[in-house]
Amino acid sequence: MWLNLAYATALTAVSPLVLHRMIRHGRYRRGIGQKLFGLSPDQAAKIRGDAERTIWLHAVSVGEVNLLPELVHRLEKQPPEIALAISSSTYTGYDLARKHFGEERVFFCPLDFTWAVRRTLKNLACEKLVLAELELWPHLIRCAKEANCSVQVINGRLSETSAGRYQQFAKLLRSTFARLDSVGCQDSSAAERFVACGVASENVTVTGSLKFDNAPRSRDTTEVNERINWSGMDPWHRVWCFGSSQAGEEAMALRVYDRLRSQHPELRLILVPRHVERFDEVAHLIESRGLSPIRRSRDDSQYADQWDSNEVILIDTIGELRHWWGVGQIATVGGSFGDRGGQNMLEPAGYGCAVSFGPNTKNFDTIAKQLIAADAAVRVGDEQELEQFVARCLTDVPAADSLGQAARELVNQHRGAYQKTLEMLLPKNSTPLQRAA
Template sequence: MFLNLLYATALVMLSPVVLYRMIRHGRYRRGGSQKLFGLSRHHAAQLRGDHGRVIWLHAVSVGEVNLLPELVKRLAVRSPDAAIVISSSTDTGYDLAVKHFGADRVFFCPLDFTWAVSRTLRNLQCSHLVLAELELWPNLIAAAERLGCPVAVVNGRLSERSAAGYQKFARLLTPTFARLSMVGCQDVVTAKRFVDCGVERTRTRVTGSLKFDNAPRSRETTEVASRMNWAGVDAWHRVWCFGSTQSGEEALAIRVFHRCRQEHPELRLILVPRHPERFDSVADLIVANGDRVVRRSRNDSQFDDQWESDEVILVDTIGELKHWWGVAQIATVGGSFGDRGGQNMLEPAGYGCAVSFGPNTKNFDTIAGRLLDGGGAVRVADEDELEQFVRRCLDDIPAADDLGRNAQSIVDEHRGAYDRTIDMLGIGDSRSQSKRRAA
């Protein structure tokens, strides 16, 4: 009851912000009933179909959703009698999940009110709940335990700062961690943090990061080829992709691009903002700086002519960044020059790009550290160092290619997390069947 009151108070306090974003950016308009009241019996029945039980996978947004297709594929093989349904908390995550799995398998995750999460679990007849990375919702996890539905975390990550924050509220949150049936962690340090927060040691496994397995293996795909043709890329071009950008990073990229192309007219720039509500403002920024903007969403056919030096491609669509990294030889991962804490740098690494990122990668510290230690990426402190990095990649192409090859080798070395994760979950195999019978 206390948590419900706390959530309701927070919702009321944030309502002006929510209302503004609904009106200004069109966010939070969909799925209101599912979020506030949970899944109805009718909608849950549609998701469940003819299956006798349901495996519910939750991924908060785009990055987590992108981890699920391979996991869903493997779970479907091991549990053909189960419906596998996917929830997300954001509009972009929901849309990407629909793109991957179809609208008949996707719903908006209920807010962590007791009535909403209990109703969803009951109506789904959920047999397993799997959380991607970590979505710590005490009411949801407690309701699942009451209904006999084990809750597992896959690709678990828990930063030092987050773990310290959770431990400050140990009386409230330790029972939630203790209820987790299994946690697949990205590394040993993360596993220890989960234990320190209350997970039983025997319920943790070091499975590695699914992002290594999910990273591309080759540029020789139809998805990459179609984007290269669309953009008019040829062998003369050197393409720099700055992806998952947050406010301020696009302006930084444009300034560096303008200075570098004076000596290197072969340089081309692709910008991929993280949030859809910023697409229009980034397009305006490109034009204001004297370039022509080519918007992916408004140009569905390939260029009639070659990509010109004053054209900047703006990828203003969802779920495409993974393939655009493959168009580039030089990559800068956004969200790392401000306070966001970085984004996934393994996708450009998998393609063998010369990878760089800014000083703040707190959300991907382990992955960033492995790439840096293995000579597969470069951390730059500011705009000047970023310009130096781009210039080196243009002046010394063999060295840039070596950086990319190192990145690919590191990615390949750490693959195998999906196998370990599926083994940890034990859903659908003889172990899980015997556990259910014993229960």
Template structure:
């Protein structure tokens, strides 16, 4: 089976090679971590403690993983060495900053030789996957080496569930190998159970994203950005974050139209992918507006009240949401299924998003039941909705207060998750790690 998968992966790699080469040349992607990804040559450590390997695909997962790792180390009195892996350039760079005292590396591609070499060199006591990053060869090799695999903050959208259900006979053994699945909600748990996750290994912990989010707009990171952007308390901030095309254009059009009646309205744009930063800056200039890029604030003198602010750095989105009075969460007018709307809600912003939020279905339901958000049916509604909210400060305040309360009511998933992970380790035979190494 693994050699069949290897053949499929190699064929896909061959077909995609022109696109990959273009991304390497155009955006500088995929150049780092070649040995780790293709050969599984993960770095060695002199630390003799047993290892727990945590994996987070990209930036969003790295941010959430930091909370889990901190609580896990607290509950286990730091008895384990923590290895953190990621799959993207931006995720790797952020992991280096967020885990300065942990080993950070790249996750191997799912070739049998790469995952075999990686697991034998690391010899982890447990592998922890953030959300739902399941690779057949990796999981099969973990089973061969008797390494328990846990999935935390797990979610399964209805759309993904339909896709997995079509290949149920192939996926059931993979899901059945998992030692622990900590699901974000009961509906996610039900979908995962129907795909083969064992009932006694399935737990509903809630979403980690609700834990540890900042709720005070006066926190140092947000205040630093407020000062850098020269934002006045008298100005109202409309922010569109984690956006994809054409959401920046829609937000820009809304800002231009609303400024006719509300000249103190400011706009902050935060594209989801860094390779689009230049394109979005050009979009703003082509519309006749100045653009202030966060990456050049220290050298730029173009600080005007008419400038559109472009947050073109990685790792500052969370703090930047604290500047927003009205927050549009992107990825919801396209085909990405939405983005995390919890952070702006925690700050008490008036949260808006489009109709396509299937990746955050349970979060959206929580906010809807609390009257804590506005979901738009189409892009055409954005300008009129923002204009209405600008004209009704009391409505904005009510929505924002409800959003903050909803976030606070959902906390506790991080501690529950860490407790379950600790229990998995404690349930292993005392000599498991020694036998594993000897094998």
């Protein structure tokens, strides 16, 4: 009860800001009923169809949603027939999930009020709640267990910093960790931290990172080729893709590009900001450098015949970065030069790009270390080192290609996490009914 009160107090405190943004910018309006009151019987019935039971998969945003298509595909093959419901917490994650799975089985995750999560669990007839990476909401997990619904974490990651913070509030959160029925971790370090936070050791296993399995295997796909044609890329171009960028990183990339393009007329730049609300800001930033932004969201097909070095392609759409990595030969993974902690560097690695990232990759610490140890990526400390990296990729193409080949080989060596995850979710010794649950 006290936690409901705490949530309500926090929501009341920020309500003037929320209301202002709802009225002025139209934010927070979508899914407000599902967030505050849970999934209605009619909405749940559309998801369940004729199935008697449901597996609810929750992915907080775009990165987690992108892990689910292959897992959903494999779960759909499991007898007997079960319904699969997918929730997300963000607008971008919700929209991408609808693209992947269809709008009829995607919904906004309820806020962690007991009435909202209980209503959702009941109406879905939910017997298994699967959390991608980790969404530690005490009421959601407790109410699921009270409803005889198992709770499992897939692709579990828990940084040293996050684990330390959870342990500071052990009296409040240890019981939540203890309620987790199984946790499939990306690596042994994460497994140890989950146990330290309260998960029973027998419920923790290392399944590996789904991001390795989810990484691309080839550039020769319809999605990549369509973008190559759209961009007007020529075989002699060397394309640098800076993806998942945060504030400050685009300006740095543009400065580096400006200094290098006069010496290397073959160099081209693609910028992919991580957040929708910054698309216009980045477009103006490109213009302020005397360059022309070619925006993916607009009809810029007139540029498809020729991509000039005075132009920078700005990907101001959601869910496309995976394919744009395949257009480039040089890749820099954003969110790693500030305090964000990095983003997924395995997508460009899977394509065999020459991969670089900044000094802060705490969110992908193990993967970053694996890539560096295998000579499959380069960590750059600042703008000067980033410029040196891109310049080396332009002047020593065989070395850049060797870096990319090592990255691709590392990704291929670590595939197999989906099968291990499926075995954790649906153990072989369970009955068909238990397997469906």
